[in-house]
Amino acid sequence: MYKFVENKIWKTTQHTFKILLNLLSKYYFILIGLYFLQKTLHLVQYPSISLTSKIYLGMLALMCFTVYSDIRNDIKLIPFLILCIPFFAFIFYIEQHGYAFWGKMLHWQISRKIVVDLNPIFSKIPFNDGSFARIYKTETLTWFFRMVYNNGFVLPVLLAVYRSTLAKDFKKMLRYILSAHVVQIFLITPFYLIFHLQEVWFVLGQPDGLDRHLSPSAAAGVALNCFPSMHTSICFAMFLLVLRERNKIWKCVFGFFCLSVIFATLYLEVHWVIDVFAGMLLAYLTVKLVDFILAKGKVLVQKPLDMFYYKKKKAIYVSNYYLETMKN
Structure with a gap:
């Protein structure tokens, strides 16, 4: 008993x-x-x-x-977590050493002879200074756009990656991180090495929209590399990808954040209008390139993915038809 x-x-x-x-x-x-x-x-x-x-x-x-509708139920948890380890180790490495690498590139760039100086050209193009974005200007708007701009280089990517991790979608995690800094840095660096273009406020002799209290010599160095706008290219790439998400609330909120960063570059007199359009074009091409890379890569690793990553399919016989369903 x-x-x-x-x-x-x-x-x-x-x-x-x-x-x-x-x-x-x-x-x-x-x-x-x-x-x-x-x-x-x-x-x-x-x-x-x-x-x-x-x-x-x-x-x-x-x-x-808002992640529920995007959660993957066709993958095995343990293999997914194993893949996350090197992925986030890579992100941590970039976070720790990325700015040092960028600083070395800028130092090397400054030491080279400028090939094309775009400052006098861009400053003479009508409406290129984005003055239309500042028709209505208040302290509250300035505070808001400073906040989104200062957080608009890394945060959009991290939020997208974190959400994809919650959704257990490793492919989406790769697509976001590759479409952002990882691939863009290689595509955009030649432009920064060839073209010399500084921020709108610096070229036109206006106050710094970001209120960074820079000395003249520091401002000359910090206000480099405007063409194309990488703030724009990063955020527009994230915007294009978030349109593929299922949840409408997340699309609206995150999409608004990304587009606000892009508008902030004009409102704060950081980037020229041509910089913004060039950044948007770069973002579009990057997303398409990453789509192509992942599509080709999936073909190469499809077999091991089917064996170790995806859950096995189960055939069900219903009304003379076999239906393949995923075990959750």
């Missing part, structure tokens, strides 16, 4: 644990979202904490609550 009760308790415990594990595997994103929402509401109580930090945590919460 005692052994029977003990077995019953053990089976009940196993069954309960299995149910909880199944619920966790299906609704883990809600728990993560609630955590970020709680952190956001907690920080709201402290005026000393920057509004940027609160908005960032709020975006993370929204990212979690």
Whole structure:
């Protein structure tokens, strides 16, 4: 009798644990979202904490609550997590050493003879200074566009990658990171080495829209490399890719953020109109190039993916037809 009760308790415990594990595997994103929402509401109580930090945590919460329709249920969790290890190690490496690499490139660039100076050319083109973007200008708008611009080089990519990770979509993670800095840096560097173009405010002798309090010598160095606008190319690439997501709320919010960064480059007199259009073209070509690379790459690794990454298909016989369904 005692052994029977003990077995019953053990089976009940196993069954309960299995149910909880199944619920966790299906609704883990809600728990993560609630955590970020709680952190956001907690920080709201402290005026000393920057509004940027609160908005960032709020975006993370929204990212979690809108991911359900994009979650992949046809992949195995363990192989996915194994692939995430080198992926995020690479991102961490870029975060730690990327700016040092960029600084070396700028140093080398400054030491070379300028091939084409675009400053006098761009400054004479009508409406190229983006003055139409500043017809209506307020302190609130200036604060907003400074915030999105200062966070618009890295944050859009990280948010997109984090959300794709929650969706358990490694291919999407690769597509976002490749379409951003990884591929663009190689495509855009030749332009920066050949063309010399500085920010609108610096060339026209206006106050710095970003209010960076730069000395004249520092400003001359910082305001380099405008053609094409990499803020624009990064954010427009993310915008093109977010249009492929299923959740409409995330599309609207994240898309608005990306487009706001692009508009901020004009509003703050950082980039010329031609820079922005060139950046958008670069983004489009990069996304198409990455699509091509991933399509070709998938053909090469399709067999091991089917064996180790994707869940096995199960055939079901219904009304004289075989239907292939995925085991969740």
